[in-house]
Amino acid sequence: MGHTRVMAQISCEVTPPKQARPTDGVIFLNLEMSPMASPSFEPGRLSEYGVELNRILERCIKESRCVDTESLCIMAGEKVWTIRVDIHVLNHEGNIVDCASIAAIAALSHFRRPDVTVSGEDITIHAPEDREPVPLSVHHLPVCVTFAFFDQGKYLLVDPTEKEEKVMDGKMVIGMNKHREICTLQMTGNMLLLKDQVLRCSNIAVVKVAEITEIIQRALEQDSKARSSGKKFGFAESLQKDKVTINEMDEMVVDVKDAVDQAREIIQNGEKNAVSEVADKVNMKVTLKGPGTGQIGEGGPSTWDVDEEDEEEMITEQHPAAAVRLTGQQLRGTAPVEPVVLSGDSEEEDTVTLLSEHLHTGKLSVTKAATEGINLSSAIKLKSKKNKSLKSGHTPKKKRTERTS
DSSP: OTTOEEEEEEEEEEEOOOSSOTTOOEEEEEEEEOTTTOTTSOSSSOOHHHHHHHHHHIIIIITTTOBOSGGGEEETTTEEEEEEEEEEEEEOSSOHHHHHHHHHHHHHHHOEEOOEEEETTEEEEOOTTTSOOEEOOBOOOOEEEEEEEETTTTEEEESOOHHHHHHOSEEEEEEEOTTOOEEEEEEEESOOOOHHHHHHHHHHHHHHHHHHHHHHHHHHHHHHHHHHHTOOOTHHHHOOOSSTTOSOOOOOOOOOHHHHHHHHHHHHHOHHHHHHHHHHHHTOOEEEEETTEEEESOOOOOOTTOOHHHHHHHHHHHOHHHHHHHHHHHHTSSSOOOOEEEOOSSSSOEEEOOOHHHHHHOOOOEESSSSOOOOHHHHHHHHHHHHHHHHHTOOOOOOOOOOOO
């Protein structure tokens, strides 16, 4: 079967039985062929090829009565188990029928349904934690074997690939179990076969079915042993962890004895001894800021991506005298000092001039059209009052000022 990959999933539910068989359960098969497996498959619906494969699987598994449907009955005429077999084709490289039949019969043999208790008309379905799930009653394992014919049946090929299926004249599918019982047989294509060729194909199918059945039973036994011993099983066990593309790796043993000994030593010696040892190793001064905390190095506020205004505030907070000297040097530079002008709606203008002496004394003088001294804060308040009066719609009255010679 090469690189053909098929996934089979089994589910069950309680439903009313069919009127023709009130004491038999129901088995439903569904084959999904998505474009993920092959670009030739259409999404959403099965093609003629998909319908043909689905019917072959139904005849091989469902009509061969490999599963005891009478054991699926809960209450005759009212409640039975419906077993649903969903087969998804993951990759198509030829011979989907054989691969799907093996996956379906292996999944049915591996499936466990919940246990049921019937008390009068009351039906209780027990959870797997309460009671052990019950396996299905599988009588035999039917497996399909596909034969491809070329040159009007002159050449015979078992298990054809996708390219071989495109050029073959016809094919024959034989569904058989290890007891040499033929469950289904189908021939397609424009060819005529002799009875000797059919007998030859059936003899080859007996050998192939025996080999495949032995492989399925061996895999089921290994899975049962792995589940009982607590080892990995199922899909998790089939993952290959020796590839680069995997997201999981094998467990590694890490020796943490030295780390545990160091941790115990640090705890016994205390926080101060641990901090002093770290300081000796890195040759830096360690300062204890408080219980449970320590500072290595000078520290201080971060200066990364700090604006000039924030940097000046940091310098002023840490070194006030240096900040005053720096500001004075900037004012005594080559760039001229521009006066701060407070403009208003009045005819007279108030000007405030900042000089280097004011930085040392901390006093400012305001000239109002002459040498009349005012406070800077009062000038700002005066301007804000004028703006408020303009917004409210009142015209401020002009102040008369007396000039002194």
